[in-house]
Amino acid sequence: MFDTAVTSEAAKPLSSDLDFSTRRMNPQTIKVACSNCNLRELCMPMGLKPEELERIDEVVAVRRKVKRGATLFRNGEKFTSLYAIRTGFFKTCVATEDGRDQVTGFQMAGEIIGLDGIVQDHHTCDAVALEDAEVCVMPFDRIEELSREVTALQHHVHKIMSREIVREHGVMLLLGSMRAEERLAAFLLNLVQRLHARGFSQSELVLRMTREEIGSYLGLKLETVSRTFSKFVDENIVEVKQRHVRILDTDALKRIVNSQTCQ
Amino acid sequence: MFDTAVTSEAAKPLSSDLDFSTRRMNPQTIKVACSNCNLRELCMPMGLKPEELERIDEVVAVRRKVKRGATLFRNGEKFTSLYAIRTGFFKTCVATEDGRDQVTGFQMAGEIIGLDGIVQDHHTCDAVALEDAEVCVMPFDRIEELSREVTALQHHVHKIMSREIVREHGVMLLLGSMRAEERLAAFLLNLVQRLHARGFSQSELVLRMTREEIGSYLGLKLETVSRTFSKFVDENIVEVKQRHVRILDTDALKRIVNSQTCQ
């Protein structure tokens, strides 16, 4: 089957130009620049003039490492910054007073988290690293200041927020009108598509989250997630070995996602 | 019971300072100012200097009327403007290729719609008026331009977008982890709270949407919505007469919403 093959192929690195010398200065926070970051195209606007690019560097104050299982920010904490994920994988989740909680998203390299905090000046969800991660800390007042001067940045910020709104519309559609198989199929397709955009395989992925976290995100119990995976395996749509997933039949997944019409 | 009483009490107007003279000039679109609009506190930043307030007037190009059942914008249409609802009630909904669709929200006076369009430069959902409505048309390029100069406006735009993201987190929590009764209870509490903030009753409301639309929003079938209403009636929590709802026991609704702990 596929033992370590997945990890090695799927782990094709997107970046290798880190400045390790500055890195050693501070184990927790490192001063760095966007202008020579190769994730730039994911989190920053494109087509900037050199002078603007230089100014953008001012946005990122420092980098911060977050160990697996640790939180980047928590519900109730003061909001100060947005975070661009440089490496690693996060989940965000909201909770009710009565212990229930709901994973609202999984975020990977190049994606921005923390937008929830703007409106109340405090975060309203938790961001938890699902693997050791590193983020660029972008103080929001600095973003606002600079985006008054750099139009492209201003527009970019608006787009990022709008994108998040549209993404959540998609999740609402999923939660509101799809059945278990459709949800899981949509989830897998979405994950693999985002990973592919980052240079990873189109057909293989390593899940960074548990069945329970997938279930929370999809509005299902972990047993249902597990059973649905097994069903897909029976139907030769995927191979699953714990968190290693190989998609054998992408079209089948797509058909499952929009198949309500079949009746 | 409560026949027309609901309508008359619930319809307590928030505004009465419309400039009817300019209104007659054009049946579809009317040029007006924010500075003397009493919904200002809902859609515009507060604590502006007089000069800034004056500039804000430039944001609203025109007003536009939308008849009940008509769309303000549609999925796929070019995005140009955000809309501040002046009067009336909207729903927004997304759809899949295969006819399924999902109501993503209900919007009322003072709320802003159209944010979904920013990221792709095209709208990704439909906005449908559930009753005759009037909106202020705010061309987005003008908003961006002005928010580069008026810091309060810039921050306000960010807050509005963040608020929408947080609202959607709440809907995801609802769709992902609540049972039918909890969903409907949360829905009613949310509606009545927003209406109350606009000067309407805390306990009476007129639903502007059908059971089916409520169901779509809550991820339930219309029959389930109807049955759950009936259940609430049996338990003396609400009175329901078609779309007229009187809440008899707000605390009971609140208890239903966070009662997962009971076990």
Place this chain on the structure above:
DNA sequence: CGACACCTTGAAGAGGTTCAAGAAATGTGG
């Protein structure tokens, strides 16, 4: 190697859906 977290699978049960029929309200056109 043992403890712990995570995953899988089965069987029973509950909550919500589907299908169907009828009642109530709303709107339309004469």
Place this chain on the structure above:
DNA sequence: CCACATTTCTTGAACCTCTTCAAGGTGTCG
């Protein structure tokens, strides 16, 4: 303003999907 068509809402009964409870298996990490 009334009659009729249409839409919307309610309720029942059967069914189905997902959940719950339970047990055992697998993998991981100190």
